[in-house]
Amino acid sequence: MFITILKDVALLSAIGVTLAIIMVLAQRWLSNYGDCTIDINGKREITVVGGNSLLSSLADKQIFLPSACGGRGTCAACKCKVESGGGPILPTEKPVLSAAELAAGDIRLACQVKVKSAIKIEIPSSIFNIRRFNAVVSEIIDYTYDTKGISFKLSEGEKIDFQAGQYVQLDSQPYKGVKQKVSRAYSISSKPEISDSLQLIIRYVPEGICTTWVHQCLKVGDKITLTGPYGDFLIKDTDADMIFVAGGSGKAPIKAMLEHLAVAGCTRKMTYFFGAKSTKDLYLTEEMHSFENVFPDFKYEPVLSHPDATDNWTGKTGYIMPYFKDAIRDPKNTEAYLCGSPGMISAVSKSLMEYGLAKDKIYYDSFG
Amino acid sequence: MKETSKDIRIRNRMMPGAITLNGFIGKDKRSIADIIAADENTLQTLQKTPEEIADRMQYFTDASFSTFAGNITLDDIYDVETEVTRGKLSCPYAHGGQFRKSVTKLTNTSNNVTVTWTALNIHLIKDHHFFEGKGSTYRTEPENLVKALF
Numbered sequence: 001m002f003i004t005i006l007k008d009v010a011l012l013s014a015i016g017v018t019l020a021i022i023m024v025l026a027q028r029w030l031s032n033y034g035d036c037t038i039d040i041n042g043k044r045e046i047t048v049v050g051g052n053s054l055l056s057s058l059a060d061k062q063i064f065l066p067s068a069c070g071g072r073g074t075c076a077a078c079k080c081k082v083e084s085g086g087g088p089i090l091p092t093e094k095p096v097l098s099a100a101e102l103a104a105g106d107i108r109l110a111c112q113v114k115v116k117s118a119i120k121i122e123i124p125s126s127i128f129n130i131r132r133f134n135a136v137v138s139e140i141i142d143y144t145y146d147t148k149g150i151s152f153k154l155s156e157g158e159k160i161d162f163q164a165g166q167y168v169q170l171d172s173q174p175y176k177g178v179k180q181k182v183s184r185a186y187s188i189s190s191k192p193e194i195s196d197s198l199q200l201i202i203r204y205v206p207e208g209i210c211t212t213w214v215h216q217c218l219k220v221g222d223k224i225t226l227t228g229p230y231g232d233f234l235i236k237d238t239d240a241d242m243i244f245v246a247g248g249s250g251k252a253p254i255k256a257m258l259e260h261l262a263v264a265g266c267t268r269k270m271t272y273f274f275g276a277k278s279t280k281d282l283y284l285t286e287e288m289h290s291f292e293n294v295f296p297d298f299k300y301e302p303v304l305s306h307p308d309a310t311d312n313w314t315g316k317t318g319y320i321m322p323y324f325k326d327a328i329r330d331p332k333n334t335e336a337y338l339c340g341s342p343g344m345i346s347a348v349s350k351s352l353m354e355y356g357l358a359k360d361k362i363y364y365d366s367f368g
Numbered sequence: 369m370k371e372t373s374k375d376i377r378i379r380n381r382m383m384p385g386a387i388t389l390n391g392f393i394g395k396d397k398r399s400i401a402d403i404i405a406a407d408e409n410t411l412q413t414l415q416k417t418p419e420e421i422a423d424r425m426q427y428f429t430d431a432s433f434s435t436f437a438g439n440i441t442l443d444d445i446y447d448v449e450t451e452v453t454r455g456k457l458s459c460p461y462a463h464g465g466q467f468r469k470s471v472t473k474l475t476n477t478s479n480n481v482t483v484t485w486t487a488l489n490i491h492l493i494k495d496h497h498f499f500e501g502k503g504s505t506y507r508t509e510p511e512n513l514v515k516a517l518f
Contacts, residue, residue: 074458074466095463178385184455205453205469207388207505249454275437305437319436341452342468347436367454 071111085119143283168228189252191259250339271327321351331356381460394503422494
């Protein structure tokens with residue numbers, strides 16, 4: 001009886017081990033896609049090891065599509081056109097694709113598409129300028145109680161080629177109870193003429209994984225990685241008057257733009273409105289006012305919506321919009337550059353259009 | 369109540385460091401299903417549904433969100449302020465939903481009750497009946513929400 005049980009157990013174990021070996025072999029041989037080619041824009045072909053996501057396969061070849069969720073298919077930033085070889089749209093992609101994109105069938109999430117055979121994709125050519133950089137934290141400045149300016153020196157010999165208004169994605173590191181890395185987008189606040197380093201202005205976000213890391217863990221000398229540059233919030237090369245509007249860390253791309261325009265010797269009329277609640281939310285005020293001595297026609301206008309009684313604030317108060325009247329001399333020849341919360345962008349855009357600005361002359365980088 | 373493998377995956381996404389720094393569970397040792405069931409019972413006694421609560425939260429968030437500075441006073445008694453930061457959060461139930469990173473703070477000046485919620489809270493309450501676990505950063509007790517919102 002006992003021997004019979006032992007025999008049965010041995011037989012079942014043998015079957016189990018055999019099946020496991022078969023599965024491992026099947027995994028190795030059936031899932032081995034070998035080398036696969038990715039045709040990019042019909043102009044460039046790269047060869048990658050099959051079986052990985054399109055996003056990581058491209059990244060391995062130093063081609064970085066935007067991604068903020070670590071390839072989990074939730075941020076939809078890595079959307080790209082897959083002309084062939086991508087297989088059917090997956091259930092994980094459907095929730096973040098629009099009806100038009102689903103109907104077209106060729107817009108896909110690069111993080112969800114697996115490269116299993118030759119694949120043909122189309123991506124903006126500007127993507128080729130995006131690279132991964134190694135850098136060291138060179139300076140941390142406390143601008144306000146919740147906003148820091150962080151400067152990074154790129155590794156020896158590395159240079160970043162960006163335009164004022166663009167952003168990078170900073171990779172956080174595991175810390176405290178956070179086991180995973182995340183990548184978050186931050187506008188570059190330094191001028192593009194300095195290519196071996198850059199500055200970001202980062203406001204603390206309660207519960208934010210990356211901003212908590214930046215504010216509580218990052219220190220001068222720390223090594224970091226970032227990718228970029230991304231974004232198309234750029235200064236238009238015209239002679240139109242310019243209105244800048246920003247709030248909070250929205251000051252970052254505007255600072256880069258002004259520093260760049262100063263180098264370029266810009267003579268356009270410019271007015272910069274910075275919205276804040278009270279004086280404790282103001283920063284870089286002297287630096288922004290100093291541009292009044294750099295440009296022939298520039299005015300910096302901080303406006304406080306809720307100044308504290310103890311602020312002794314004698315500047316402009318309330319909402320920014322009523323003050324546009326004095327800044328716009330010819331609405332047909334005025335451009336606006338806005339960076340801040342979606343509510344601010346919406347209210348300011350509506351007001352500017354009421355003053356006669358064309359909708360397509362209002363450029364913005366919305367937080368939402 | 370025993371958790372299924374799907375429940376465990378959802379719980380893992382609700383843990384600290386997965387989607388937000390401190391997660392959605394707090395120090396609550398109950399299963400997610402038990403947390404939801406307990407809050408649904410509370411709401412029954414308050415004669416409100418999660419949908420009614422979430423719709424009211426959405427109304428206040430939308431009203432303050434659309435203003436320049438994100439704050440507004442409604443019906444003379446609701447002081448509402450919504451602060452938006454860059455980026456979006458995914459729902460821990462992993463159905464593809466993306467939610468703006470916004471925090472709305474409402475004070476009902478008629479009874480001095482203040483409640484705070486995120487855009488993701490509204491969705492979690494409306495579609496999953498989940499008010500978060502006890503001790504989590506953005507859990508608001510259903511009783512307090514009803515006192516503040518209605």
